[in-house]
Amino acid sequence: VSVLPYLVAVWLLCAGIYGVVSSRHLVHLVTCLAVAQSSTYVLLLGIGYRRGAQAPIFGDIPTSARVVDPVVQALTLTDVVVSATVTALLLAIAVQAHKRFGSVDPDDLNALRG
Amino acid sequence: MALASLAILVPLLCAILLAATTSLRRRRIADVVALAAAGTVVVLCAALAARAAGHPVVAWMGGWRPRGGVALGIDLYADALGAGLAAFAGVLAVAGLAVAWNQVDVAGHLFHALVLTVLAGMVGFCLSGDLFTMFVFLELMAVPAYALAGFRVAERAPLEGALNFAITNALGALLVLVGIALVYGRTGALNMAQIGQALAGRPADALVAVAFALIACGLFAKAAIVPFHFWLADAYAVAPTSICLLFAGALSELGLYGVARVYWTMFAGPLGPHAEAVRDVLLALGLLTALIGGAMCATQRHLKRLVAFATVAHMGVLLCGVALLDGAGAAGVAVFVVGDGLVKAGLFVAVGALEHRRGSVDEARLYGRGRDLPVLGAVFCASGLALAAVPPFGPFLGRALIEDAAAEHGLAWIAPVLAVSTALIGGAVLRVVRTVFLGRGPVPPPTRSTAAGEAGEDPAERGRAPVATLISVVLVAAGLAWGLVPGLVDGAAAAAARFVDRGAYAAGVLRGVATDVAAPAGHGPTTTAWLWGAGSALLALAVAWAPTVPVGPLRALHSGRIGDYVAWLAAGTALVAGVLALAV
Numbered sequence: 001v002s003v004l005p006y007l008v009a010v011w012l013l014c015a016g017i018y019g020v021v022s023s024r025h026l027v028h029l030v031t032c033l034a035v036a037q038s039s040t041y042v043l044l045l046g047i048g049y050r051r052g053a054q055a056p057i058f059g060d061i062p063t064s065a066r067v068v069d070p071v072v073q074a075l076t077l078t079d080v081v082v083s084a085t086v087t088a089l090l091l092a093i094a095v096q097a098h099k100r101f102g103s104v105d106p107d108d109l110n111a112l113r114g
Numbered sequence: 115m116a117l118a119s120l121a122i123l124v125p126l127l128c129a130i131l132l133a134a135t136t137s138l139r140r141r142r143i144a145d146v147v148a149l150a151a152a153g154t155v156v157v158l159c160a161a162l163a164a165r166a167a168g169h170p171v172v173a174w175m176g177g178w179r180p181r182g183g184v185a186l187g188i189d190l191y192a193d194a195l196g197a198g199l200a201a202f203a204g205v206l207a208v209a210g211l212a213v214a215w216n217q218v219d220v221a222g223h224l225f226h227a228l229v230l231t232v233l234a235g236m237v238g239f240c241l242s243g244d245l246f247t248m249f250v251f252l253e254l255m256a257v258p259a260y261a262l263a264g265f266r267v268a269e270r271a272p273l274e275g276a277l278n279f280a281i282t283n284a285l286g287a288l289l290v291l292v293g294i295a296l297v298y299g300r301t302g303a304l305n306m307a308q309i310g311q312a313l314a315g316r317p318a319d320a321l322v323a324v325a326f327a328l329i330a331c332g333l334f335a336k337a338a339i340v341p342f343h344f345w346l347a348d349a350y351a352v353a354p355t356s357i358c359l360l361f362a363g364a365l366s367e368l369g370l371y372g373v374a375r376v377y378w379t380m381f382a383g384p385l386g387p388h389a390e391a392v393r394d395v396l397l398a399l400g401l402l403t404a405l406i407g408g409a410m411c412a413t414q415r416h417l418k419r420l421v422a423f424a425t426v427a428h429m430g431v432l433l434c435g436v437a438l439l440d441g442a443g444a445a446g447v448a449v450f451v452v453g454d455g456l457v458k459a460g461l462f463v464a465v466g467a468l469e470h471r472r473g474s475v476d477e478a479r480l481y482g483r484g485r486d487l488p489v490l491g492a493v494f495c496a497s498g499l500a501l502a503a504v505p506p507f508g509p510f511l512g513r514a515l516i517e518d519a520a521a522e523h524g525l526a527w528i529a530p531v532l533a534v535s536t537a538l539i540g541g542a543v544l545r546v547v548r549t550v551f552l553g554r555g556p557v558p559p560p561t562r563s564t565a566a567g568e569a570g571e572d573p574a575e576r577g578r579a580p581v582a583t584l585i586s587v588v589l590v591a592a593g594l595a596w597g598l599v600p601g602l603v604d605g606a607a608a609a610a611a612r613f614v615d616r617g618a619y620a621a622g623v624l625r626g627v628a629t630d631v632a633a634p635a636g637h638g639p640t641t642t643a644w645l646w647g648a649g650s651a652l653l654a655l656a657v658a659w660a661p662t663v664p665v666g667p668l669r670a671l672h673s674g675r676i677g678d679y680v681a682w683l684a685a686g687t688a689l690v691a692g693v694l695a696l697a698v
Binding site: 020021022039047071072082089 | 253285295299675680
């Protein structure tokens with residue numbers, strides 16, 4: 001298994017976190033969070049990958065066939081659902097912030113400190 | 115067998131029912147159904163804990179039992195500590211729903227549905243025997259919690275609090291998942307007992323250390339351990355009171371429970387030879403959290419933020435107990451979680467009741483305005499003393515057990531540090547008694563942060579205040595009495611001995627063999643612990659009279675900027691992972 005998927009996963013994670021740290025727009029911030037979360041998809045699928053293997057659907061291939069790990073694919077699907085929920089909730093908060101306070105800059109909310 | 119599944123299914127199905135019928139807008143239905151569901155969870159989990167006291171209960175979903183010592187399906191594992199913690203979360207949910215009973219600002223059924231979903235997630239998290247299931251339940255309790263923190267969306271502060279809460283915790287969960295992926299890549303298993311067996315086969319390397327660090331740091335974000343704690347005060351200061359008590363009493367504690375569970379079932383084998391390094395890292399984080407939380411607590415004028423930082427400080431004390439990496443420390447943590455959680459929940463309800471009566475949570479504005487509220491004053495006073503770990507109440511007993519366990523590792527010096535931390539918290543609460551309820555001594559200066567969440571809840575709720583006061587009295591009294599329960603120390607020691615026994619866990623899960631774990635004789639607090647308890651009480655009185663604590667730079671770090679919080683989270687994770695990877 002090549003090392004490339006792991007490098008991509010680390011890169012996505014770091015880029016996403018950098019985006020969240022430096023963001024000045026809530027929608028941009030939520031998108032950066034989604035980028036960071038997508039690093040886990042790449043990581044999981046990279047872990048389950050087998051060179052030259054088929055999709056793990058045994059309807060038309062012999063059960064002895066070499067297939068990629070189906071468990072990580074199930075984990076990735078679950079993870080996508082979880083991430084989508086968080087993203088939807090955060091975007092709803094962003095919409096509320098825009099509707100009520102006319103700003104989507106996280107620094108403009110600024111009601112809490114100390 | 116069915117008990118464990120039902121404890122998760124009942125609140126979840128009731129939540130779905132309430133969410134589906136939200137258009138009816140019948141408050142009474144929502145209140146009754148939610149309270150009944152939460153009460154059922156308490157009964158089921160208590161029954162489960164009672165049954166698991168001798169031998170843990172293992173339930174395999176769909177009957178997919180392990181074959182030849184290899185786990186095929188997904189299991190729920192209930193031991194006395196896990197089921198007990200789930201029952202405790204249920205008790206706090208009942209108290210929270212009782213506070214919310216007929217409250218005006220939660221019209222519709224969605225509020226109750228969210229509370230029940232959080233509860234289902236908590237119970238599932240406590241009982242999960244599978245690493246990925248644990249992650250899913252972690253998210254199941256987190257996502258509705260974000261929504262509950264920002265329930266009053268019409269105001270600026272709840273929006274910001276919910277945003278900070280959601281983003282930091284979502285990143286924390288992401289770190290947990292990366293750690294899980296690394297563990298799966300190494301072992302090819304997701305069952306915690308199976309992983310523990312696979313990892314124990316060979317010595318730890320950097321990958322195992324980094325996987326543990328990522329899972330632990332992700333859970334520390336939930337548990338509000340410094341430097342992952344910034345979101346907590348923002349979220350708890352703005353959430354409705356009925357939710358605060360569930361959050362402060364159980365949500366953060368579950369993060370640490372997760373770290374302890376993951377360590378003892380999976381990583382104790384490979385990291386065992388490096389226990390000193392793990393202990394040093396966790397202890398450093400715990401002590402830092404205890405001190406910073408205590409100092410921040412003592413400077414707060416916003417009462418909800420004050421209790422929120424008390425939670426942070428207590429998480430530090432609890433992490434010190436977990437960091438000892440033995441059964442005695444875990445027993446102390448278990449006792450502390452319940453005693454302290456009850457007192458803090460009662461204190462949150464009392465703050466809410468004060469807010470209803472006087473329309474403010476700003477100590478400076480409330481100065482002397484609580485003179486005619488003797489019952490609330492008494493609740494504040496009792497909880498201040500209990501939080502300062504005055505013997506022989508619940509929080510004292512837990513802290514004393516942790517200190518005694520530390521002394522056996524030659525770490526007796528952490529006792530004074532913990533005493534300072536708890537004295538700062540207790541002193542801050544006692545200072546509120548002095549200013550608000552007695553109207554004596556120096557007037558606290560108004561600060562900027564107190565502007566947040568100042569709007570107060572609906573004035574029509576003020577009629578509910580007597581009920582809230584009563585609930586706060588009951589909760590604080592229960593927290594005080596917790597330290598006096600006969601047989602508690604022995605029971606906790608036996609449950610903790612089972613909790614930290616990896617061999618018995620693996621045998622119970624993978625081979626269905628009920629192993630007996632030798633229960634060590636629990637012993638009550640030593641004289642030294644009593645002395646430190648008395649010392650912290652005296653120090654708390656001094657703190658209560660002191661005008662201010664000068665920690666300007668520390669407050670400046672709590673900037674309210676989400677970017678700063680995430681930067682701290684990333685830096686903290688990199689540091690912990692780096693140190694652990696170098697140590698193995």
